Structure formats: C-alpha cells, structure tokens
Amino acid sequence: MGGESNGQVIFKAIDLKKYFPLRRSLKEILTFSPGRFVRAVDGVTFDIRLGEVFCLVGESGCGKTTTGRMIARLLEPTSGKMLYKPTQETLSKVPPKYVDKDGYVDLSQKLPKRIDKLLRQEIQIVFQDPFGSLNPRMTVYNILKEPLIVHNIGSSEEERREIIYRALSEVKLTPPEQFMERYPHMLSGGQRQRVSIARAMILRPTLVVTDEPVSMLDVSIRAEILQLMLDMQASRNLAYVFITHDLAVANYLCTRIAVMYLGRIVELGPTDLVINNPQHPYTKALIAAVPEPDPSNRFKIREVPIKGEVPSAANIPPGCRFHPRCPYVMDVCKRDEPPMVEVEPGHFVACWLHAKH
Amino acid sequence: MLEVKGLRTYYFTLKGVVKAVDNVTFSLGKGEVLGVAGESGSGKSTLAWSLMGYVPPPGRIAGGQILLDGEDVAKMSEDELRRKVRWKKVSMIFQGAMNALTPVFTIEDQMAEPFIIHMNMTKREARERIVELLKEVGLDESFLRRYPHELSGGQKQRIVIAMALLLNPELVIADEPTTALDVVVQAQIMNLFKKIKKEYNISMIFITHDLSIIAEIADKVAVMYAGKVVELGTSEQIFLNPQHPYTQGLLKSIPKLRSKEKISWIPGTPPNLVTPPPGCRFHPRCPYVMDVCKRDEPPMVEVEPGHFVACHLISRR
Numbered sequence: 037m038g039g040e041s042n043g044q045v046i047f048k049a050i051d052l053k054k055y056f057p058l059r060r061s062l063k064e065i066l067t068f069s070p071g072r073f074v075r076a077v078d079g080v081t082f083d084i085r086l087g088e089v090f091c092l093v094g095e096s097g098c099g100k101t102t103t104g105r106m107i108a109r110l111l112e113p114t115s116g117k118m119l120y121k122p123t124q125e126t127l128s129k130v131p132p133k134y135v136d137k138d139g140y141v142d143l144s145q146k147l148p149k150r151i152d153k154l155l156r157q158e159i160q161i162v163f164q165d166p167f168g169s170l171n172p173r174m175t176v177y178n179i180l181k182e183p184l185i186v187h188n189i190g191s192s193e194e195e196r197r198e199i200i201y202r203a204l205s206e207v208k209l210t211p212p213e214q215f216m217e218r219y220p221h222m223l224s225g226g227q228r229q230r231v232s233i234a235r236a237m238i239l240r241p242t243l244v245v246t247d248e249p250v251s252m253l254d255v256s257i258r259a260e261i262l263q264l265m266l267d268m269q270a271s272r273n274l275a276y277v278f279i280t281h282d283l284a285v286a287n288y289l290c291t292r293i294a295v296m297y298l299g300r301i302v303e304l305g306p307t308d309l310v311i312n313n314p315q316h317p318y319t320k321a322l323i324a325a326v327p328e329p330d331p332s333n334r335f336k337i338r339e340v341p342i343k344g345e346v347p348s349a350a351n352i353p354p355g356c357r358f359h360p361r362c363p364y365v366m367d368v369c370k371r372d373e374p375p376m377v378e379v380e381p382g383h384f385v386a387c388w389l390h391a392k393h
Numbered sequence: 394m395l396e397v398k399g400l401r402t403y404y405f406t407l408k409g410v411v412k413a414v415d416n417v418t419f420s421l422g423k424g425e426v427l428g429v430a431g432e433s434g435s436g437k438s439t440l441a442w443s444l445m446g447y448v449p450p451p452g453r454i455a456g457g458q459i460l461l462d463g464e465d466v467a468k469m470s471e472d473e474l475r476r477k478v479r480w481k482k483v484s485m486i487f488q489g490a491m492n493a494l495t496p497v498f499t500i501e502d503q504m505a506e507p508f509i510i511h512m513n514m515t516k517r518e519a520r521e522r523i524v525e526l527l528k529e530v531g532l533d534e535s536f537l538r539r540y541p542h543e544l545s546g547g548q549k550q551r552i553v554i555a556m557a558l559l560l561n562p563e564l565v566i567a568d569e570p571t572t573a574l575d576v577v578v579q580a581q582i583m584n585l586f587k588k589i590k591k592e593y594n595i596s597m598i599f600i601t602h603d604l605s606i607i608a609e610i611a612d613k614v615a616v617m618y619a620g621k622v623v624e625l626g627t628s629e630q631i632f633l634n635p636q637h638p639y640t641q642g643l644l645k646s647i648p649k650l651r652s653k654e655k656i657s658w659i660p661g662t663p664p665n666l667v668t669p670p671p672g673c674r675f676h677p678r679c680p681y682v683m684d685v686c687k688r689d690e691p692p693m694v695e696v697e698p699g700h701f702v703a704c705h706l707i708s709r710r
C-alpha cells in the first residue's frame with residue numbers, strides 16, 4: 037500500500053474546470069448583472085497512472101465529487117482537457133484521427149457514438165451512498181445485468197449469468213446464487229457496497245473512480261471493503277481515483293494524494309511526502325486536525341494553525357484562495373494566484389512561500 | 394452523581410421487541426466524561442434519550458434505575474422530569490441538532506425561550522446571559538440577530554452547545570456532536586468541549602461511533618455492541634489494554650494517520666435486535682468463539698479496578 041507505482045499515465049486532466057450557474061436574484065436580472073457561478077472545480081491538473089490509487093482529499097465542498105464525476109464523464113467540464121489512453125484492444129478500434137501521437141484520446145472532442153461507448157466502458161464509478169445508488173426495485177442479478185446489456189457483453193443469458201456469477205464471487209458475495217435474487221433492502225450496507233463495486237468492475241474497466249466508498253459504512257467493516265478493492269487491483273491492471281475526506285484512510289490506501297481546497301489542488305505528491313512532510317499551510321492544518329485513538333490527547337488542546345471555516349465556492353477570495361485563513365499570508369498572496377511548484381521530486385505545492393515572487 | 398443500574402429500554406414494535414438498551418450499568422462522577430462508543434444501531438442514542446426520560450414511542454424504559462443525585466429518573470413522571478431534570482440537571486445535544494434550529498427565529502429568540510419559560514427571566518436578563526454564553530463558545534454579540542441559515546456548520550454547532558449550557562446543567566449528553574463537521578471544524582469544536590470540561594467541571598456523556606474522537610475527551614469509555622455494554626473502563630484501560638474481542642477488533646480497524654500499521658476488520662455484520670443471537674451477542678463475529686458463548690450470556694467481570702468486561706474468555710479465566 038502506498039508503494040511506488042511506475043505504471044504508465046493513462047489519464048491526464050489539464051486545467052479542468054466546472055462552473056455551476058447560480059440562481060440569479062430579481063435585482064440581478066433587472067439590472068442586467070452578469071450571471072454568477074459556483075466555481076466547484078477551478079482549474080485542476082493531474083495525471084493518473086496504471087496500478088496506483090490516486091487520492092483526492094479535502095473538506096466538504098472542495099470539489100472532489102465534481103472532479104470524480106467529470107473523470108467518469110457524468111458531468112461535462114466547463115473547460116479544460118481530459119486525455120485518456122485506452123487499452124490496446126480498444127485503441128485498435130479507434131480511428132487514428134482521434135488519437136494523438138502518444139496514444140491519448142481527447143475526451144472533449146466529438147467522438148463517434150460507438151467509440152465513445154467503448155471508452156466509457158473503461159472508466160467506471162462507485163458512489164458514496166450504498167443505499168441510494170442501487171435501484172430498490174431491481175434484484176442484484178438485474179442490477180449487474182444492466183451494464184452488460186448496455187455494452188453488449190455476453191451473447192446469451194447463460195453467458196451473462198456466468199459473468200454475473202463470477203463478479204459476485206469476486207466481491208465475496210458467496211454463494212452467488214444466494215445473492216442474485218435479493219433486492220438491495222435485503223442486504224447490509226457493506227453487502228450493498230460490494231454490489232456497487234461488482235457493478236463497476238463487471239465491465240472490466242481500467243480506471244475506477246470511487247467516491248467515499250466506505251464513509252457510510254461502520255468502522256468495523258470498512259477495512260474489508262478497502263482490502264477487497266486492493267485485491268481486485270492486484271488481480272487486474274487498473275487505477276483507482278479514491279475520493280475521501282478522511283486523511284487517515286488516504287494514508288492507508290493511496291499511492292499519491294492531491295489535497296483540494298475550494299476547487300483547486302493545493303498540494304500533490306506521493307502519500308508519504310504529503311503526510312509526513314506537508315508543505316502547504318492548509319495541508320499542515322488538515323493533518324494537525326486529525327484525531328488519533330490515543331487517550332493522552334484529552335489532556336492537550338489540539339493546535340490547529342488556521343482560523344475560521346471554508347468560504348463559499350460562490351465567493352472565492354482573490355489571489356491565493358486560502359489567504360484569508362493563512363497564518364503566513366503576504367501581500368502577493370492577496371493579489372496573485374500561486375503557481376504549482378515542484379518542491380521535491382513528484383511533490384508539488386501551490387503556495388507563494390515556495391514560489392518566486 | 395449518576396448511577397445507571399440494569400437499564401433496559403425497549404421498542405415495542407409490530408415486528409417484535411427491539412432490545413435497544415439491554416441491562417446497561419455504569420456510573421459517572423462529577424466532572425467526569427464518559428465516552429460511549431459503538432456501531433450504528435448499537436443503542437447509543439437510545440441510551441442517551443433514556444437518561445433524559447425522553448424515549449420516542451414505541452420505546453420505553455422497561456427496567457432498571459437511573460439514579461441522578463440519588464433520585465430515580467426512570468420512575469419520574471413527565472411533569473417531574475420537566476420541572477426537575479431536563480435542561481436544568483441534564484441537557485442534551487441531540488444527534489443532528491445543528492440542522493434542526495428553527496429557521497424563522499433569530500439566534501437570540503431561539504436561545505431566550507428556555508430562560509423566559511424556565512427561569513422567569515426578562516428579555517433583558519436573558520440577553521445578558523446569552524451574550525455571556527455566546528462568548529464562551531467563541532461567538533460575538535452580532536450573532537444574536539442572525540438566522541440559522543446565515544451560519545456555517547461549525548457556528549451552528551457552537552450555538553447548539555451554548556443552548557445545552559444555558560441553564561447550568563450538571564450533566565451534558567452530546568450525541569455525535571461532530572459527526573457532520575469537517576476535520577478542521579471538528580478539532581475546533583473538540584477544543585471547545587475540552588475548555589468547557591475544564592472551566593465548568595461539568596459531567597459529560599460523549600456519544601460517537603468514532604473512537605479517535607472519544608480519545609480526545611473521555612476519561613472513561615463504555616463500548617456498546619447490539620444494545621449491551623461489552624466493556625467499560627478508563628480511557629487508558631480501553632485504548633491501551635482492551636480485553637473484549639469486539640473492542641480489540643474495533644481498535645484494529647481504525648486507520649491511523651501517523652503510522653502505516655495494517656488494519657483489519659470484524660467479519661460479518663451487527664445482528665438485528667429483535668432476534669439477537671443467543672448467548673453472547675457478539676459470538677457470530679467473534680474470532681475466539683467457544684461453545685459456551687453460543688449458549689450463555691457472559692457476565693460482566695471486573696478484571697482490574699474499574700475495568701469491566703463481558704466475555705467468557707475472561708469469566709472462565
């Protein structure tokens with residue numbers, strides 16, 4: 037866990053943005069004021085390598101889910117690029133004019149339906165809520181059959197049954213025949229999350245976005261789901277984007293961590309470096325705030341070096357968006373957005389303390 | 394100050410009796426903080442409601458005693474509870490309360506109500522006391538005229554905490570008071586609880602599924618599983634020398650930020666409380682299960698002063 041992954045880069049996000057329009061007040065309409073936006077994701081750049089668990093962490097509302105949904109192509113970016121390198125098998129079916137010289141397909145271009153479907157099959161998502169994300173009226177069998185039908189997998193019902201059987205065994209819902217005919221309400225939270233994972237994995241994706249997959253589960257069963265995810269990665273060639281607000285889980289599971297604040301990545305690097313040698317004042321504060329099961333902690337005040345709370349994404353401060361809360365704020369911070377700087381190999385920080393000005 | 398003996402709180406539902414709190418015993422001294430840990434559905438909130446004499450139907454206290462300064466809360470009438478206990482002696486921060494503030498009232502109006510009703514204070518006197526309390530929880534006077542939707546999550550939680558302190562209770566019960574908050578705000582709120590604990594010398598029952606949060610505040614810990622307290626002891630005993638297989642499993646399942654220690658899990662899921670497993674309720678998930686566990690309920694045994702464990706591994710030793 038958290039080891040080095042030297043896999044090839046299969047996904048690149050370049051200056052990705054997603055703005056949601058805010059409802060305008062009557063006054064704004066009458067005075068023809070320009071529409072205002074929630075800048076949910078405001079220019080993020082990162083790449084994802086085969087074999088790694090790439091983690092997006094940050095507090096509520098920082099844009100993790102929005103980023104994940106763009107990667108899984110459930111949301112159209114407002115601007116920016118997403119480049120994806122398909123498997124050899126899929127690549128052989130994509131006309132060369134859609135592929136760049138390094139083998140990446142720009143997902144923002146208009147693609148033929150057939151090709152688009154093949155690419156979508158390779159990028160899947162597991163949602164946070166094991167209660168809301170499964171159709172309550174469908175049996176487990178039908179929930180898993182649906183993606184097979186959509187993507188024309190399996191030529192007969194028998195063959196599909198066989199695939200579903202294997203998918204359920206893989207997520208350890210065994211014996212599978214006992215689970216196939218159940219409805220979601222007849223499953224525990226952990227079992228439901230296994231069905232969600234099976235549904236994402238049944239299409240044999242190479243990139244899987246998992247949005248807080250264990251945060252609604254009881255602590256005592258979380259590790260089992262995390263281990264299942266790691267086992268599936270070991271037996272297949274795939275990459276995870278793991279979304280979480282829990283730094284301890286990120287530390288346990290992830291190869292690299294990207295820390296988000298108000299729609300931007302403020303720090304990115306290998307897990308050990310980000311956790312043990314954090315450089316951005318926000319990352320430092322986040323880490324200081326995490327409680328640990330050590331009873332001597334009750335005799336100390338936990339010093340968290342930042343004040344206040346995250347401002348609204350509809351009202352992002354100018355310059356460095358963290359500056360109103362930063363203990364090291366300088367003049368330049370209030371004026372200019374800090375660039376991403378590589379402070380040690382693979383470790384990037386967006387903070388004026390680390391950039392020339 | 395508080396002594397709970399053999400408390401049973403059951404929900405009498407159409408599908409059967411849910412034994413949400415089943416034979417729970419513990420005590421709490423002045424100025425002490427008891428942490429109650431356990432998974433979802435283990436009966437933590439039901440225990441808290443029982444102490445307030447406030448169990449929602451179809452639930453009721455079916456047995457046992459809740460001795461508060463020697464008086465049994467479990468036997469009091471609704472009227473007595475209202476006059477003597479609720480908010481004055483025991484107050485509670487309900488699970489999710491920060492999202493239940495009345496949207497059409499200003500903070501001052503929400504907070505003044507109990508003073509005017511319970512203490513016959515004038516509006517002016519109430520305001521003075523409220524400003525004092527707001528200051529105590531880190532908010533200034535300007536919050537008096539604000540509405541809940543104008544506050545952040547952390548600010549709302551501070552208001553809810555201030556409200557629990559209004560009538561100077563001896564015991565504050567906090568049910569998952571930081572669960573919906575981000576980690577930075579959570580740390581700020583925990584610091585506030587630490588300050589209150591120190592300044593007021595108040596007793597607290599701190600309920601959460603998160604053992605790391607319990608370690609931040611609790612002097613004693615009760616671990617609940619399926620309606621029962623399976624282990625009870627000082628924080629040091631529970632965290633550093635856990636004896637019940639469930640407590641041990643729970644502690645091993647927490648990922649840590651400052652180490653890469655391998656975590657593990659407890660197989661299976663908690664039982665349904667209408668038909669809990671016979672014998673030890675944990676036996677279907679226990680790695681050490683023996684025949685006796687499936688048959689007989691393990692008694693609470695004191696393994697060292699103040700450290701109680703309900704497990705046959707201990708009682709047979």
Ligand SMILES: Nc1ncnc2c1ncn2[C@@H]1O[C@H](COP(=O)(O)OP(=O)(O)OP(=O)(O)O)[C@@H](O)[C@H]1O
Nearest residue numbers: 056074076095096097098099100101102103281349
């Ligand atoms: N469909 C939408 N319309 C308008 N605003 C949105 C929409 N979806 C998200 N937002 C806003 O965009 C910002 C980022 O939201 P997002 O759900 O991506 O955050 P998150 O990091 O996943 O948070 P959480 O940890 O709470 O899940 C928030 O301010 C949110 O309110």
Ligand SMILES: Nc1ncnc2c1ncn2[C@@H]1O[C@H](COP(=O)(O)OP(=O)(O)OP(=O)(O)O)[C@@H](O)[C@H]1O
Nearest residue numbers: 404411413432433434435436437438439450451666
């Ligand atoms: N009004 C009710 N009617 C019937 N059963 C109930 C009622 N309220 C709670 N229960 C049941 O009682 C048991 C204990 O519930 P309780 O809310 O006390 O658990 P908890 O430990 O607080 O859980 P959580 O961590 O989810 O808040 C559960 O099995 C629950 O389903």
Ligand code: SF4
Nearest residue numbers: 673676679686704705
């Ligand atoms: S060993 Fe102790 S606690 Fe156990 S099943 Fe047996 S238990 Fe229950």
Ligand SMILES: [Mg+2]
Nearest residue numbers: 100101102247
């Ligand atoms: Mg989210």
Ligand SMILES: [Mg+2]
Nearest residue numbers: 437438439488
């Ligand atoms: Mg509860």
